[in-house]
Amino acid sequence: MENRVSHVITTAEQPSNEARLAILELANMISVPMSLNAVVRLNVPDAIWQGGSNTPLSASAILARVLPDGGGDAENLQRILRMLTSYGVFAEHLIKADDDGGSQQRKFSLTEIGKTLVTDQNGLSYGPYILQHHQDVLMGAWPMVHEAVVDPTVEPFVKVNGEPAYEYYGKKPEMNGLMQRAMSGVSVPFMKAILDGYDGFEGVGRLVDVGGSAGDCLRMILQKHPSVREGINFDLPEVVAKAPTIAGVSHVGGDMFKSIPSGDAIFMKWVLSTWTDSECKLIMENCYKALPVGGKLIACEPVLPTKSDDSRRTRALLENDIFVMTIYRAKGKNRTEEELRQLGLSAGFSHFRPIYIDYFYTLLEFQK
Numbered sequence: 331m332e333n334r335v336s337h338v339i340t341t342a343e344q345p346s347n348e349a350r351l352a353i354l355e356l357a358n359m360i361s362v363p364m365s366l367n368a369v370v371r372l373n374v375p376d377a378i379w380q381g382g383s384n385t386p387l388s389a390s391a392i393l394a395r396v397l398p399d400g401g402g403d404a405e406n407l408q409r410i411l412r413m414l415t416s417y418g419v420f421a422e423h424l425i426k427a428d429d430d431g432g433s434q435q436r437k438f439s440l441t442e443i444g445k446t447l448v449t450d451q452n453g454l455s456y457g458p459y460i461l462q463h464h465q466d467v468l469m470g471a472w473p474m475v476h477e478a479v480v481d482p483t484v485e486p487f488v489k490v491n492g493e494p495a496y497e498y499y500g501k502k503p504e505m506n507g508l509m510q511r512a513m514s515g516v517s518v519p520f521m522k523a524i525l526d527g528y529d530g531f532e533g534v535g536r537l538v539d540v541g542g543s544a545g546d547c548l549r550m551i552l553q554k555h556p557s558v559r560e561g562i563n564f565d566l567p568e569v570v571a572k573a574p575t576i577a578g579v580s581h582v583g584g585d586m587f588k589s590i591p592s593g594d595a596i597f598m599k600w601v602l603s604t605w606t607d608s609e610c611k612l613i614m615e616n617c618y619k620a621l622p623v624g625g626k627l628i629a630c631e632p633v634l635p636t637k638s639d640d641s642r643r644t645r646a647l648l649e650n651d652i653f654v655m656t657i658y659r660a661k662g663k664n665r666t667e668e669e670l671r672q673l674g675l676s677a678g679f680s681h682f683r684p685i686y687i688d689y690f691y692t693l694l695e696f697q698k
């Protein structure tokens with residue numbers, strides 16, 4: 331009897347209204363990314379944008395554009411648009427209807443956030459990144475996040491799909507293609523932002539991009555800095571096989587854990603966070619070997635703040651950290667500045683300089 335009593339959980343107070351609301355919001359949070367995925371799948375942002383007009387449209391007018399052959403349920407589309415309006419993706423316009431019954435029509439346009447999902451003249455947007463994250467094989471890993479705590483030797487993606495994510499993508503050309511489009515969509519706006527504020531490519535003749543995917547970063551660096559005569563886009567063989575031809579860039583297939591082509595400097599964006607500390611050390615040692623004395627490894631990574639808070643930046647970085655843990659490596663991670671500095675030191679780099687230009691990625695110079 332006494333034992334049973336000791337297991338009864340007592341709470342000192344009733345949770346406040348605010349706390350009950352907050353936990354219900356969190357419990358229903360899956361509606362947000364899945365609705366975002368739905369509007370990208372349905373091409374809603376492009377349908378509203380229509381060459382830049384961004385004219386507010388009703389859900390039925392949007393539906394007529396995304397399903398030109400007819401059909402579909404405008405009310406359900408409106409429910410999705412309303413919810414995403416509350417997350418700042420769409421702006422809602424309540425417009426008095428022409429009849430004199432006092433009824434209002436609800437119309438939607440794109441906000442600054444929504445515009446990131448519009449396909450640009452180069453076919454890029456943040457849409458493929460959203461689609462890439464919500465493919466069935468990735469989604470299957472999410473109910474297993476707790477397993478990364480119980481057994482961190484095997485990431486949830488592997489538990490569900492039997493092999494690591496990059497190997498899995500490598501066997502599915504459509505997944506590799508989506509991954510490349512996702513990376514291009516995220517990297518091109520980032521590169522535009524940093525190339526104006528960073529001068530570290532000056533004096534570099536031959537630049538190697540490790541894990542360069544479709545080669546967008548190199549293309550943009552070469553355009554901005556003509557003194558960089560030669561770019562080597564180094565990635566897995568099945569990835570570079572699909573990369574487009576870029577003037578001044580050679581695509582080289584290989585494995586960064588074995589060796590990395592030599593260059594005056596190495597660029598490496600969004601690679602370290604998907605690997606464990608010992609794997610990062612190996613990649614960075616291979617970078618070190620490929621550089622001359624004084625040469626720089628210029629990495630770009632999401633860098634965690636030391637203190638947790640509820641800012642959009644901290645949340646974006648911490649949410650991405652759990653994505654890495656679930657999909658790529660249970661012990662791959664977004665790291666703090668100090669953790670990255672220590673990794674560089676362990677691989678032999680004597681100098682380290684973090685440069686904060688972008689909100690999400692930090693530029694990290696490691697000098698040999």
Ligand SMILES: C[S@@+](CC[C@H](N)C(=O)[O-])C[C@H]1O[C@@H](n2cnc3c(N)ncnc32)[C@H](O)[C@@H]1O
Nearest residue numbers: 513517541542543565566569584585586599600
């Ligand atoms: C998160 S993506 C980043 C792509 C690109 N740097 C960007 O930021 O847009 C990581 C890249 O690392 C590549 N990669 C994974 N394993 C690799 C390996 N063993 N050797 C070389 N590249 C690898 C992937 O194919 C992928 O293109």
